[in-house]
Amino acid sequence: MNLLLILQQQGVNMGGTAADSLATGGGTSTDISIFDLLMEGGWYIMIPLALLSIAAIYIFIERTLAVNKALKEEKNFMAKIKDYINDGKIDSAKNLCATSNTPMARMLEKGISRIGKPLQDIRVAIENVGKLEIYLLEKNLSTLASIAGAAPMIGFLGTVIGMVQVFVNMEVAGSVQVDDISSGTKQAMVTTIVGLIVGIIAYMAYNYLVSKVSKVIHKMEASSIEFVDILEEPGK
Numbered sequence: 001m002n003l004l005l006i007l008q009q010q011g012v013n014m015g016g017t018a019a020d021s022l023a024t025g026g027g028t029s030t031d032i033s034i035f036d037l038l039m040e041g042g043w044y045i046m047i048p049l050a051l052l053s054i055a056a057i058y059i060f061i062e063r064t065l066a067v068n069k070a071l072k073e074e075k076n077f078m079a080k081i082k083d084y085i086n087d088g089k090i091d092s093a094k095n096l097c098a099t100s101n102t103p104m105a106r107m108l109e110k111g112i113s114r115i116g117k118p119l120q121d122i123r124v125a126i127e128n129v130g131k132l133e134i135y136l137l138e139k140n141l142s143t144l145a146s147i148a149g150a151a152p153m154i155g156f157l158g159t160v161i162g163m164v165q166v167f168v169n170m171e172v173a174g175s176v177q178v179d180d181i182s183s184g185t186k187q188a189m190v191t192t193i194v195g196l197i198v199g200i201i202a203y204m205a206y207n208y209l210v211s212k213v214s215k216v217i218h219k220m221e222a223s224s225i226e227f228v229d230i231l232e233e234p235g236k
Helices: 002-023 034-039 043-071 077-086 090-100 103-113 119-137 141-173 178-232
Strands: none
Touching: 043 119, 043 141, 043 178, 077 090, 077 103, 077 178, 090 103, 103 119, 103 178, 119 178, 141 178
8 A cells, every 4th residue: 555655646746747847848849930841841942843833823823714704605695696697797796706705706706707608618717716716725734734743753853852861961970860860851851742732733723724624615616516507507
């Protein structure tokens, strides 16, 4: 019983000492800002990754606005085009397309300007404008795809450089100490994380924009088919 009481008393004393130590700041902790942590990756790796991230964000915002604008269409647009053509109001149909200022409208405007020529010529004119519009919609998407692939590779390059630095420090010190490996290891981990984050964001942005551009292309194809059907109606 006496031994049990002694052990309990020692446990209480140890618990009180630990609590006092924490209350008075006796424990050690390290506070580091996000910027300082990122700089552990080395400016020669982090600056290219920062530039790639800025470029990816700019391309995503700019292309999103452009594609969303392309997806907008005036209400009953094709119905109005059909009525104008049936009534012989070619100029009114052209003005409607010019006012809409969308890829579909510009494509149909070219077809309307060819009315009176063989139907095959009209189809070719529409297809040529459609290809040009698709090229403009896909502007910089290849750059975004390149960023998605290059960012992780740059991060891995930082990882390799960091690990080389670890071995160099160990060779110079002649022994293995925490200080000898901590700097290079942090660089390796930070660059890998940042590179993967930038790459993942760019990859998701690229796929999102590709899906949006596909919607525009489908609308353009549907509009061109409907326009040709209007011209092929009896009496045209």
